[in-house]
Amino acid sequence: METQVKYSPSFAMAAVTLAPNEVVKAEAGAMVSMQNVDIETSTQGGIMKGLRRSVLGGESFFMNTFTAGPQGGEVSFAPDLPGDVVVWDLSGQTVYLQSGSYLASALTVEVDSSWGGAKTFFSSEGLFILKCSGTGQLILSSYGAMDSRQLQAGETFTIDSGHVVGWSEGITYTTRKVGNWKSTFLSGEGLVADLTGPGTVYLQTRSADAFLGWLIPKLPTNNN
Secondary structure, eight states: OEEEEESTTTSOEEEEEEOTTOEEEEETTOEEEEESEEEEEEOSSOHHHHHIIIIITSSOSOEEEEEEBTTBEEEEEOOSSSBOEEEEEEEEEEEEEOTTOEEEEETTEEEEEEEOHHHHHTTTSOSEEEEEEEEEEEEEEOSBOEEEEEEOTTOEEEEEGGGEEEEETTOEEEEEESSSHHHHHHSSOOEEEEEESSEEEEEESSOHHHHHHHHGGGSOOOOO
């Protein structure tokens, strides 16, 4: 499985080349184009795992698997929102993604929901995060461009909760409000996440929540 990221960072797309009979799985609806591959839709792990991903993790109930033919094949994926795509090569480790950041992965990468506790609940990103573990390529997406930060042991990095994409196992985090409640509401900033190393952190330059907060008041209303 070889992945080339095209049109980054504004309208990125992951172009995946598969060896003969090789398989890649992806979020339902992520496929842009394909050639010489067969597609199959399933819950990837059964009904309960599909429910955990969809109801609890914010992802689709179903996932698609793409299997290349005897001569190999090609398939491309893109996220719903304009932004970047990054390939995270896993080698037997576990990483965590916020809801909506998973795009596709090798068949050898297991994707499941993981309890985030009250820390994730108060960050407005939902009660659950996605747990991705195994060996192989993990393709993640962002709204806006994506940046990464390698944290040393004990080093803390603060990110607005709406800009967090994912982090590697070994990173610990807490969420808190910015200053007191008055400054939180009046400053335009919400809650932030303090992430402490060692490990890798990915963040996005735009926030979907912030965009919706700007867009919704401008939409026409029905006064009838």
